[in-house]
Amino acid sequence: MTSAEPGAVRGLSRRGFLGSAAVVAGGGLAGGFLAGRAAAAGPPDLAKGQLRTPFYGEHQAGIATPLLPNAAFAAFDLHPQVDRAALIRLLRVWTDDASRLTDGRPALADPEPQLAGVPAGLTITLGLGIGALSAAGLAKQAPHWLAPLPDFAGEKLEKRWSQSDLLIICTAEDPLTVSHAVRVITASAADFATVHWVQRGFHRPAHTAPAGTGRNLMGQVDGTINPVAGSPDFAEIVWSDGEPAWLAGGTGLAVRRISMDLATWGALDELTKEQAIGRRLTDGAPLTAAADQDEFTPADFDALDEDGIPVIALNAHMRLGHSEQNSGKILRRPYNYDDGWAGGRADAGLIFTAYAADLTAGYVPMQQRMAEADVLNLWTTTIGSAVFALPPGIAPGQYLGQQLLE
Amino acid sequence: MKGSRYGVAVAVVVLGLAGCGGDGGSANVAVGSCAHLEITDAWVKATTEGMTAAFATMRNPDKVDVVITGATTPAAGMVELHQTVRSDGEATMQQMADGLTVGAGQSVTLAPGGDHLMLMELPKPIAAGDEVQVELQCTSGVQEFTALAKTYTGAQEDYSPSPAAS
Numbered sequence: 001m002t003s004a005e006p007g008a009v010r011g012l013s014r015r016g017f018l019g020s021a022a023v024v025a026g027g028g029l030a031g032g033f034l035a036g037r038a039a040a041a042g043p044p045d046l047a048k049g050q051l052r053t054p055f056y057g058e059h060q061a062g063i064a065t066p067l068l069p070n071a072a073f074a075a076f077d078l079h080p081q082v083d084r085a086a087l088i089r090l091l092r093v094w095t096d097d098a099s100r101l102t103d104g105r106p107a108l109a110d111p112e113p114q115l116a117g118v119p120a121g122l123t124i125t126l127g128l129g130i131g132a133l134s135a136a137g138l139a140k141q142a143p144h145w146l147a148p149l150p151d152f153a154g155e156k157l158e159k160r161w162s163q164s165d166l167l168i169i170c171t172a173e174d175p176l177t178v179s180h181a182v183r184v185i186t187a188s189a190a191d192f193a194t195v196h197w198v199q200r201g202f203h204r205p206a207h208t209a210p211a212g213t214g215r216n217l218m219g220q221v222d223g224t225i226n227p228v229a230g231s232p233d234f235a236e237i238v239w240s241d242g243e244p245a246w247l248a249g250g251t252g253l254a255v256r257r258i259s260m261d262l263a264t265w266g267a268l269d270e271l272t273k274e275q276a277i278g279r280r281l282t283d284g285a286p287l288t289a290a291a292d293q294d295e296f297t298p299a300d301f302d303a304l305d306e307d308g309i310p311v312i313a314l315n316a317h318m319r320l321g322h323s324e325q326n327s328g329k330i331l332r333r334p335y336n337y338d339d340g341w342a343g344g345r346a347d348a349g350l351i352f353t354a355y356a357a358d359l360t361a362g363y364v365p366m367q368q369r370m371a372e373a374d375v376l377n378l379w380t381t382t383i384g385s386a387v388f389a390l391p392p393g394i395a396p397g398q399y400l401g402q403q404l405l406e
Numbered sequence: 407m408k409g410s411r412y413g414v415a416v417a418v419v420v421l422g423l424a425g426c427g428g429d430g431g432s433a434n435v436a437v438g439s440c441a442h443l444e445i446t447d448a449w450v451k452a453t454t455e456g457m458t459a460a461f462a463t464m465r466n467p468d469k470v471d472v473v474i475t476g477a478t479t480p481a482a483g484m485v486e487l488h489q490t491v492r493s494d495g496e497a498t499m500q501q502m503a504d505g506l507t508v509g510a511g512q513s514v515t516l517a518p519g520g521d522h523l524m525l526m527e528l529p530k531p532i533a534a535g536d537e538v539q540v541e542l543q544c545t546s547g548v549q550e551f552t553a554l555a556k557t558y559t560g561a562q563e564d565y566s567p568s569p570a571a572s
Contacts, residue, residue, distance in 0.1 A: 086533070089533060089535020092535045093534055108449040109557070111560055188556065188557060190534075191533070397411050
C-alpha cells in the first residue's frame with residue numbers, strides 16, 4: 001500500500017479502468033491485449049499527484065506513513081565553522097522548504113518553482129548524525145546508540161557512503177517531485193554543508209503492482225515482517241519514549257547500502273534461491289507454509305524434512321532476520337537501487353533501512369547474526385553504513401530539531 | 407494559509423468600513439492602509455556584501471488602493487523601493503519615485519528580476535536562516551512582516567554596486 005489516501009485513489013483508478021473497459025466492450029473488441037491498451041490510454045490518474053502527506057504532527061512524516069515508490073537519501077557534512085546558531089538557521093530554512101514543498105507550493109527562492117505543483121505525497125524527513133550534535137555542542141544529549149555501528153563480518157564499507165552529519169530523506173509517488181525536493185534542499189544547504197552522498201531508491205508504484213510487500217532486485221518478497229503503523233508494537237519498536245528527552249516521538253535509523261551480485265545470484269536454480277532465503281520465490285511464503293498460505297504465515301523453524309534436515313535452513317536469510325527468532329525488532333523501509341553499470345556489472349542493490357527506538361538493542365544483535373551466518377552474504381556486500389537520530393515531529397512555527405537545539 | 411510563518415502577516419484589526427463597499431470618502435477611516443495588506447512568501451537574499459534585496463507577495467483585500475511609500479528594517483541602514491526596467495536588453499534598477507501601488511483587490515509580487523525592496527548600508531551580513539523584520543510604510547498605516555533569509559543564485563541578480571559597470 002503506497003498511497004496516503006488509498007481508498008480515494010483506488011476508487012479513481014477503478015473508475016478510470018471501468019470506463020475504458022466499457023468503451024472497449026461497446027466497440028466489440030474483446031481481446032485482452034486491446035483491452036489492456038485501452039485501459040492504459042484511459043484518463044490519467046492525476047489525483048495521486050495532488051496527494052499531500054501532512055508535514056506537521058507528533059512524528060515526522062516518512063516513518064509511519066505509507067512507503068512511497070521513489071526515494072532519495074541525501075547526506076550532508078557540515079562546514080567546520082557551523083555552530084549551534086548556524087545549525088538552527090539551516091534547520092529553520094529546511095523546515096520552511098519542507099513545509100511548502102510537501103504542500104505543493106514552491107520553496108522560497110525555489111530555483112524551479114514550476115516543479116512544485118505536484119507534491120505526490122512528498123515526505124521530507126530529517127536525521128541528525130552525531131556530528132551535528134557535536135557541532136552544536138550537544139554531544140552529551142546524544143542517545144547512546146548514535147555512534148558508529150560495530151564492525152560486522154563481511155562488510156566492505158566505502159567512505160563515499162559513510163557516516164554524515166545530517167540526513168534528509170525525500171519520498172514521493174513521483175520521481176521528479178523527489179528530484180526537485182533534493183535540489184531545493186541541497187541549494188538551501190549551500191552555505192552550511194556539502195553533500196556527502198545521495199542514494200536514490202525505488203519500488204514498483206501502486207498503479208503497476210498489487211498492494212502488498214515489495215520485491216527486491218533478487219526477486220524476493222522483501223519486508224514481510226514489519227510492525228504495523230499505529231499498533232502498540234510499532235510504537236514500542238519505533239518511537240523513542242524520551243531517552244534522551246528531546247527525542248521522545250523520534251526514532252533511530254541505520255542506512256545500509258547493500259550491493260548485490262545479481263549475475264551470480266541469477267545463475268542459481270530456484271530451489272537454491274529459495275533455500276537461501278527460506279521463503280518461496282513465487283509469493284514470499286515461508287518454505288514450511290502450505291501451498292495456499294501466504295507470506296504472512298508464521299514460519300515453522302522446527303520443521304524437518306524427510307532426511308531430518310531443517311526445512312528452513314539454519315543459515316537461511318529469513319531465519320536469521322526473523323524478529324520472532326531473536327530479540328531484534330526493527331521497522332524496515334528498504335528501497336532498491338540500480339545506478340547503471342560499473343566494473344562490468346550492474347551497480348545495483350538495496351538501500352536497507354532499520355528504524356528502531358534503540359538501534360543497539362533492536363538492530364545490532366540481528367545484524368551480527370546475519371553478518372556471521374546468513375547464506376545470502378554470498379551474493380550481497382554492505383558497502384555503506386550510517387546512523388542517524390530522527391527528531392520528533394513539529395507544529396507550525398517550530399523547526400525540525402528544535403526539541404534538541406533549544 | 408498553512409505552512410510557513412514567514413511573511414504571514416494578515417492584519418487582524420478590521421477597522422470600521424474598510425473593505426465594506428465604502429467609496430473611500432470617509433476620511434477618518436483607515437482605508438487604503440498598509441495594515442490590511444496580506445504579506446506572504448517573504449524572503450531576503452542572504453549576503454555577505456553591503457546590499458541585498460527583499461521579496462514578498464502582497465495582497466490588498468480592500469476596495470481602495472494602497473500606496474507603499476517606503477520600508478525600514480534593522481538589517482539595513484537604508485531601504486528603497488526598486489523596479490527593474492528593461493531597455494535595449496539591459497536590466498537596470500531604479501527607485502520608484504511615486505511609491506508602489508497595490509491596487510484594490512490586487513496582488514503585487516516582489517521577485518528577483520522584478521520589483522523589490524532594496525536593502526542598502528547593511529550593518530552586518532545577512533546569513534541564510536536569519537529572520538529579518540521589515541516594516542512597510544504607506545500613505546496610511548504600517549505593516550510588519552518577517553522575511554526568511556535564503557541563499558539564492560538565480561536570476562543573475564547582483565545587488566552590489568558594480569565597480570566598473572560596462
